[in-house]
Amino acid sequence: MSTAEWLPDLPADWDVARLSYLCRIGTGELDTIDADPEGSVPFYIRSPHVQRATSATGAGEAVLTPGDGAVGEVFHHHRVGDFAAHQRVYVLDRFDRTKLLPRFFYWYFSSRFRMVTSGGTAKSTVESLRRPMFTSFPVALPPLVQQRRIADYLDRETATIDALIEKQRRLVDGLKCRRRALLDEVWRRAQEVGAQQRLKWHLRPSSETAPPGEEVLSVYRDHGVVPKSSRTDNFNRTPENVERYLWVRAGDVVVNKMKAWQGSIAVSHHQGLVSPDYEVLRPTSQAFDLRFLHYLLRCPRMIAEYRTHSVGIRPAQWRLYWDRLGLIEVPVPTIGDQREIADHLDRETAKIDALIAKAERFIELAQERRAALITAAVTGQIEIPT
Template sequence: MSVYLDRGVIPYSEGGGLVHKPSESLDAYQLVEPGNFVLNNQQAWRGSVGVSKHRGIVSPAYLIFELSKELDPTFANYQFRETRFVDEMMLSSQGVGDIQRQVKWPLLRLAKVFLPPITEQREIASHLERATTRIDALVAKKTRFIGLLREKRQAMITHAVTKGLDRSVAMKASGSASGLDLPKHWNVSNFWTVSRQISRTSHQNVGLMSVYLDRGVIPYSEGGGLVHKPSESLDAYQLVEPGNFVLNNQQAWRGSVGVSKHRGIVSPAYLVFELSKDLNPDFANYQFREKRFVDEMMLSSQGVGDIQRQVKWPLLRLAKVFLPPIDEQREIVAHLDRATTRIDTLIAKTERSIDLLREHRTALITAAVTGKIDLRPAA
């Protein structure tokens, strides 16, 4: 089993492989019985704790506690995963930096536990189980809705940049690896005929940029620090002008590419291309970030394993680019900008409603396990 920040103690098989793989030998792994309290010794300060509902084994790096009969296990799970007690875990942990902080028993043993009468604990736990189940079901429904919206967005872009907007137009074979048909009046070119690789360095006075899978080329300051920190020296960083096509050389096969709307500099590990006037930059951004062209990037990349795969120019230069007439490209861009803005706005509103539900869930649990709401039957 494993302990997750957002789910508590769950079977390892349900975690999606997001934690460390288990050791080859499980001899030192510890048995956990239902009702035991388990905490990740180095991540408890973040809330990686929970009372188990399952029987299983956990890493020898975890701490396991048998709880007093004064604590209802379900109530204890809510209390120990609630903000107040997680703050106690933080105060009970010591370490260097903000990543690994180990729990210290002389501090943890003094953490305060609230103990309503056992019957009241069960009432609180029962109330929270019903309420959080309703909230979780609504969050799951809204999350599925967002997934469907994203699928619709992607399908709309795919159709527009490979079929156009006129459904009655005659079609022809594209000759690309995808095997798609495309409008008869569109041209197909190799990537090398519509692009020219450039590398302009020594421009440290402009802003730093990065390429994200889901957002394309954006200022580094807007990325939330989710990519590697820049080098101390920016001398070798490359200038990108608006309209340049940028790809992360090792992650392009996953879709880490985009046409920039900004002026800035990017890592020397990136590839930067100036695009032909036959390509509208916004149309190119939609096409190059669409699945068909990302698949071309995959075919143009080589490497060991599934993490780092470098683009090889002899392969990339032959990737197929679809070229509608330039006026039609602009029409497609205008259509996609309107449609994707509507979808993105709806996604953002739905995500905000999910955040509010989660905030309500947290506030409800906090109020219940700290006695702010009275759930006892009326006298």
């Protein structure tokens, strides 16, 4: 068979076969509503997080990946026993073990299938997978003894790298807790010197639509308002027609009404446009230093208020609307006091952010090292120790 351009030259004793000749290619049968925390079987959905279900849709060793959403990013290896899979998750099982060991295939597939979902360039990703992408996928086939050796090697090496990554992630989590504790100071210090006033006295909703050519923005709990293109973890598709999108000026407050209760609200430093599902609030007074307002709106005390004022049957459906957000009272110190508080937080959060950035850079490099190691091993580019 002709191999894909992204598949490098393989060792002489390796073979290549299409995936359709090596295993069964199917999908799950359950939907998200079938998840049950008390279920007896693992339930693989379109996420790295495995849930539970009461009824099984498969059994035995299988490799699973979502058919849409985080395509090319999430892969699961179910090793033994019953399991359940979402109806939009592809299930690869019943392997021809005379040619392919499932554990080797998991490492190969999770490394190389990304080249299919990105068209071989890693610059863009398809929105959903189709069966022909699997059936024609070329699988490198070392001798079985070597497949087992490669799989054992990658199990050991990636476990070491993963442990280092997890240590840095715990460090990041601890630093973020320290940052949130610092933000608690905003409310405490502001309350000592400022009078309580309602947000609606100083902000008003803006329905101004964006002029052509503006950049799409998103608001994050951890990052505030940033260009959507700067993040790789936002899978919401921007429509071609953005005429109804709202214009954001630097200094506006942007609220993700669906996730405000998690802290997705911030003062924007950028000009651009946001989804009409967001709320854009424009200052109507000179009562706030914008840096202070940004810290104030994102402090833990305020996030608790957003939860109280959000409406909906359950958290996944909660919304925070302006008619309730505007009623929240906040302490408003003098501009001089606000600037003093903001200056203090600028200095202290900068120190923490620098440590977070250093840890996240370590994680990024470790993940790159991990990916490169897997690719080299499953394509025969490195010697595997015996």
